[in-house]
Amino acid sequence: MDFYSLLIQLLNAVQYGLLLFLVASGLTLIFGIMGIINLAHGSFYMIGAYLAFSLASLTGSLLWAVLLGTVLSVALGLFLEWALFSRFYKRDHLEQVLLTYGLILVFEELRSLLLGNDVHGVAVPAALSASIPLTDTLSYPVYRLFMSGVCLVLAAGLYLVIQRTRVGMMIRAGASNREMVQSLGLNINLVYRLVFALGVALASLAGMIAAPASSVYPGMGTQVLIICFVVVVIGGIGSVWGAMLAALLIGLVDTFGKVFLPSVSGLLVYLLMAVILLWRPEGLVKRT
Amino acid sequence: MRLHTSFRRILGAAAAALLLPAAAARADQPKIRVGLMLPYSGTYTSLGVNITNGFKLAIAEHGGKLGGRAIEYFTVDDESDPAKAPDNANKLIKRDHVDVLVGTVHSGVALAMAKMAKDTGTLLIVPNAGAGDITGPLCAPNIFRTSFTMWQSGYAMGKEALREGKKTAVTFTWKYAAGEESVDAFKEAFEAGGGKVLKMMALPFPQVEFQSYLTEIAALKPDMVYSFFSGGGAVKYVKDYAAAGLKAHIPLYGPGFLTDGTLEGQGEAAQGILTTLHYGDGLDNPKDKAFRAAYLKAYGSEPDVFSVQGYDSGQLLAAGVEAVKGDISKRKELIAAMEHAKIDSPRGPMTLSRSHNPVNNIYLRKVVGKENKVIGIAAPALADPGRGCKM
Numbered sequence: 244m245d246f247y248s249l250l251i252q253l254l255n256a257v258q259y260g261l262l263l264f265l266v267a268s269g270l271t272l273i274f275g276i277m278g279i280i281n282l283a284h285g286s287f288y289m290i291g292a293y294l295a296f297s298l299a300s301l302t303g304s305l306l307w308a309v310l311l312g313t314v315l316s317v318a319l320g321l322f323l324e325w326a327l328f329s330r331f332y333k334r335d336h337l338e339q340v341l342l343t344y345g346l347i348l349v350f351e352e353l354r355s356l357l358l359g360n361d362v363h364g365v366a367v368p369a370a371l372s373a374s375i376p377l378t379d380t381l382s383y384p385v386y387r388l389f390m391s392g393v394c395l396v397l398a399a400g401l402y403l404v405i406q407r408t409r410v411g412m413m414i415r416a417g418a419s420n421r422e423m424v425q426s427l428g429l430n431i432n433l434v435y436r437l438v439f440a441l442g443v444a445l446a447s448l449a450g451m452i453a454a455p456a457s458s459v460y461p462g463m464g465t466q467v468l469i470i471c472f473v474v475v476v477i478g479g480i481g482s483v484w485g486a487m488l489a490a491l492l493i494g495l496v497d498t499f500g501k502v503f504l505p506s507v508s509g510l511l512v513y514l515l516m517a518v519i520l521l522w523r524p525e526g527l528v529k530r531t
Numbered sequence: 532m533r534l535h536t537s538f539r540r541i542l543g544a545a546a547a548a549l550l551l552p553a554a555a556a557r558a559d560q561p562k563i564r565v566g567l568m569l570p571y572s573g574t575y576t577s578l579g580v581n582i583t584n585g586f587k588l589a590i591a592e593h594g595g596k597l598g599g600r601a602i603e604y605f606t607v608d609d610e611s612d613p614a615k616a617p618d619n620a621n622k623l624i625k626r627d628h629v630d631v632l633v634g635t636v637h638s639g640v641a642l643a644m645a646k647m648a649k650d651t652g653t654l655l656i657v658p659n660a661g662a663g664d665i666t667g668p669l670c671a672p673n674i675f676r677t678s679f680t681m682w683q684s685g686y687a688m689g690k691e692a693l694r695e696g697k698k699t700a701v702t703f704t705w706k707y708a709a710g711e712e713s714v715d716a717f718k719e720a721f722e723a724g725g726g727k728v729l730k731m732m733a734l735p736f737p738q739v740e741f742q743s744y745l746t747e748i749a750a751l752k753p754d755m756v757y758s759f760f761s762g763g764g765a766v767k768y769v770k771d772y773a774a775a776g777l778k779a780h781i782p783l784y785g786p787g788f789l790t791d792g793t794l795e796g797q798g799e800a801a802q803g804i805l806t807t808l809h810y811g812d813g814l815d816n817p818k819d820k821a822f823r824a825a826y827l828k829a830y831g832s833e834p835d836v837f838s839v840q841g842y843d844s845g846q847l848l849a850a851g852v853e854a855v856k857g858d859i860s861k862r863k864e865l866i867a868a869m870e871h872a873k874i875d876s877p878r879g880p881m882t883l884s885r886s887h888n889p890v891n892n893i894y895l896r897k898v899v900g901k902e903n904k905v906i907g908i909a910a911p912a913l914a915d916p917g918r919g920c921k922m
Binding site: 245248251252255256258259355360361362363364366374376378379380381382383384386387456457458459460461462463466497498499501502505508509 | 576739776
């Protein structure tokens with residue numbers, strides 16, 4: 244393997260890691276701040292992809308589909324928090340798992356009823372459909388670079404909102420002591436509702452952005468769910484910064500594992516998780 | 532004269548009286564109980580439905596009866612879940628006492644069904660699952676298959692690649708039985724004819740992050756790539772392959788599953804890809820035309836390769852039951868008739884190998900628009916070697 248191929252593989256790794264981060268960031272927020280184990284997070288990713296597919300064919304433009312889809316996802320998040328999740332904060336984790344597992348089944352069945360079980364493709368917007376030639380046989384699709392760009396922008400935005408704004412301060416405060424925030428006269432329920440909607444929107448956005456590159460198919464949500472939990476656990480529960488580190492680390496280990504140790508590549512990510520948990524049981528970044 | 536008439540009347544009545552019990556007995560003849568164990572929920576729902584439609588169409592074309600006996604269907608949704616397979620098969624065999632079991636799509640479930648059939652002696656017709664073992668080590672006189680083995684399409688493509696002058700290849704698939712059987716068969720044919728497989732790559736099922744493998748393919752620069760993926764994975768793979776700019780330099784080949792039922796999603800990226808399978812679009816034979824028309828009329832949708840396999844399962848059962856005139860207790864004759872059946876299939880003529888797997892043409896198909904157009908025969912009347920079958 245020459246130096247040039249290594250560089251390209253590095254690019255693959257970073258690009259995969261960034262996409263993982265986008266899905267996992269919502270999971271870590273909901274998990275860390277609200278203490279909810281949300282197994283249905285993968286379903287939000289799937290819903291995003293299917294929203295992109297149906298709205299893009301309705302409006303004829305992926306941009307409109309993403310804008311509309313984000314609004315709808317936020318609305319879905321607000322509704323679910325109001326109708327279901329707000330009743331589960333004080334309950335046992337096992338009951339939360341039951342609720343969110345039930346949601347997976349409901350969303351999958353609804354998807355099957357409304358849109359069927361076929362595999363669909365979403366067209367890459369014309370402006371981003373080119374490929375940049377890297378070697379004489381390999382070129383890199385511009386859309387993949389665009390995806391990485393969007394992920395970086397969102398990550399930066401998320402960091403700024405949580406660390407530098409009043410709402411962010413409320414979110415952080417709510418995460419460490421719910422009762423104290425309430426007794427200071429802040430509406431913690433509203434904060435939770437917003438965080439949940441944000442989490443849903445992030446997962447759904449990841450699905451929408453990934454749809455043109457990965458196509459849209461039944462069961463796509465469960466595939467990302469497991470690896471997202473690995474990201475959250477390695478990164479440290481509730482830490483957005485940790486999720487970013489962990490996602491990039493997994494991207495690297497997975498990609499170079501496939502290149503250098505193809506026979507055990509499926510195992511490496513989980514091995515990494517085990518080693519990190521032995522070394523730092525609370526994950527890479529401990530919440531303060 | 533009067534006497535004559537009444538005599539005739541008496542004679543007629545007597546004859547009728549004599550015939551009546553026979554006729555009544557025929558009407559009372561128990562129905563043949565057919566157990567359909569197929570996926571009616573989950574990812575493979577449409578496959579299960581199309582196989583069922585095809586099967587029932589074949590029976591309907593025999594007037595709904597085989598050897599004078601009506602057919603009664605028992606259905607179980609196998610959910611494509613191997614863990615539930617023994618239970619589900621038991622429901623049909625022990626509870627419903629079916630005479631013949633038809634199923635299924637998922638190879639893991641079908642393997643469990645084959646084991647049950649082998650133990651209980653129930654007649655089994657497999658209308659899809661391509662695991663080599665079903666007509667290999669697990670083969671039995673009462674187990675038949677009307678679909679394919681992964682070996683057949685892979686081997687045929689190995690031959691075809693040599694004909695096209697390819698010298699080197701890379702194979703890439705999911706790390707599971709179907710994928711490995713397919714690429715191994717390709718390698719067997721390709722290397723026997725002097726080709727060289729540079730690298731065999733495999734990705735854990737059902738992961739779809741292909742980018743690092745595509746980068747490796749670009750670095751290895753083989754003459755061609757042979758890949759098995761299916762469903763959602765196939766859509767993403769074919770699109771990623773094209774987006775990585777590989778398609779223009781290193782042609783992609785595969786078994787038919789790479790582009791079957793997925794062209795809607797693959798679109799432009801799939802155009803021109805060559806695949807091998809026992810069926811395709813635009814087969815120029817009258818049986819296929821008649822079948823397609825009848826299927827469209829009966830169900831309002833176009834048939835696919837799974838409909839054909841279901842239809843041929845019905846035809847194969849008909850060939851056996853008709854030969855023993857409905858008396859399925861004559862097992863030896865029934866099985867012998869099925870073994871030697873010459874099925875006039877929409878895919879072209881089909882017979883069965885010694886291990887009860889179809890012997891038929893494997894076609895070379897090219898993706899044109901939304902169709903897998905048949906452009907030639909990659910291997911005529913190709914029989915699976917049935918390795919491990921002691922029958």
